[in-house]
Amino acid sequence: MEARRQIEICNACRYCEGYCSVFPAITREKVFADGDITQLANLCHNCRGCYYACQYTAPHEFDLNLPRALASARAESWERLAWPGGIAKVFQARGEAVAAALVAGFAVMFALIAALPGEGEGFYAWLSHGAMVAIFTPAFLLPLAAIGVSLRAYWREVGGTRLTLADWREALDAAGRMKNLSGGQAGGCNYEKGERYSLARRHAHQAVFWGFLLCFASTSAGTVLHYVFDAKAPYGFFSLPKLLGVPGGILLTVGCAGLLMLRKQADPELGTPGRASGERAFVWLLGFVGLSGLVLYAVRGTGLTGPLLALHLGAVLTFFLLAPYSKMAHGFYRLAALLREAQDKRVRNG
Template identity: 65%
Template structure:
């Protein structure tokens, strides 16, 4: 991990520890104030616990032009981004995506779409709906390894993170607390529950919390849709296509709408925000990932709406290309931050448990 980033984060954390004005802002500050000295692992944990709501920056009296020049959101964002790249497997892929995320996302989607177009020779000519373009067996053969690879890669990455931050044996109570904090995005509500200053220093808003929830729950609904369809296909011998009022369709459509709205609203908020308060070199990677996830959802909705038209084959290969690109790039994109954040919240729950009488 880059020593200069850790050194700057350590300097700012020590000043914040002496001031303590922002103690009630989010989970970062109780964890920060519990330490007297900060190891590299402590700083990595604090960085991944930070949700970059930026309220502490706008409240701070020691930001530039003060000689201390504090910018804790940026210092932690730099360490956080560097930790994701350091722990990623393989590291080179993570660094490349953060540098040129938009270009890599577009090229990967188009490349896989062309491969799917060529793979139509494998299609089951007697299939219904999408399976008339690409057979069910071909889809399984392609997407099952693509689904397992990011799980294995993220597993290795999180294991490295857990060791680096001094994580201990897990307890159910730690996981319950961490999942609860992640489910309601508590750390994006601000110290007083009014929201954060991500868009404007003088305006508290819950917008960023709301779009994060839309993206998270939209993704979970889409995942649930795929899972239910898999059980119906293999467990009950009920193959696709499914009707509008079927459970896979209801879950998938609602999840897709939430994802589209959440992703495009998140891009809008990022374009309005001050880049100086985040990891500037990761801007392309963040926009690339959000755009890719939004396109996966949008192409899926268009595919459903135009599935009976001549546009269906072209839409299908684009959608499948986007889904495959999303899966394979997940360990190296901003998608990984959700897993790291959950690990950081779990680690913090351990800290709270050990320090609570």
């Protein structure tokens, strides 16, 4: 495997030792089993610092390009471990077409369901609460179960054992601060600027990450209000769903737009060959979920509410159903890799 060849060269060289968690993890091994490569690939944050520092890149005969080798091994691991298999490969190759077709198809489906006779207030005048629950409960739980199956296979492959509270604390801290996205440099990563450092990708990712969590918290708050306090949507601006959802939607939309712009400036040769469509589709879809949610709020009470609700729900449903096969899976695998790294360090340090 190409990644193994390059990792073995890095293990002899060790110049980039302080860059990120990948290099200390490399130096703990002498030989690299398939599971070690999978773990190292998921630990790499594609900051690209090691590429620009490396004296063995092309035209040197070693032809080192570690960010690309690890990105390929990482994408292959997600496709291989996805359950059921095969779907992830299709999405990665033709993600934009698949996502656009599903959003459009589901939007039409929601518009047709909304046309059925029924009663309700606010949004439920278009689509009954019962129909939403019947569609979204399995659409949320089944992909989560599929991700669970894949993560179990990942954990077995990388040799993971029982986790401690300290492992969780260290991994969550590294994920929350995106510690490895700067290659150990205070000035940030080399993602879009080559030999100069920039914090733009880290900031954009933080916006998406926290925006997503706020949107999720907003939906959860709405569910609790509905079932526990019998308070039905739509909610006013000074309600928990809106106070969490509006900033969440703004962060999600702005962050995804930023990530798409940075992708355009970055060198594709240091990324994931053959998966650009799937990667772009994931960011588009996530940003569209945020944007359509915000616009839906803005046009409340007008004739546009019905079509926009259908479009927003179509995007959310597509996002959920594709989660195990799109790059959304990275959040789960990367957290697992950080947990395994924390555990491995603890076990080896006694």
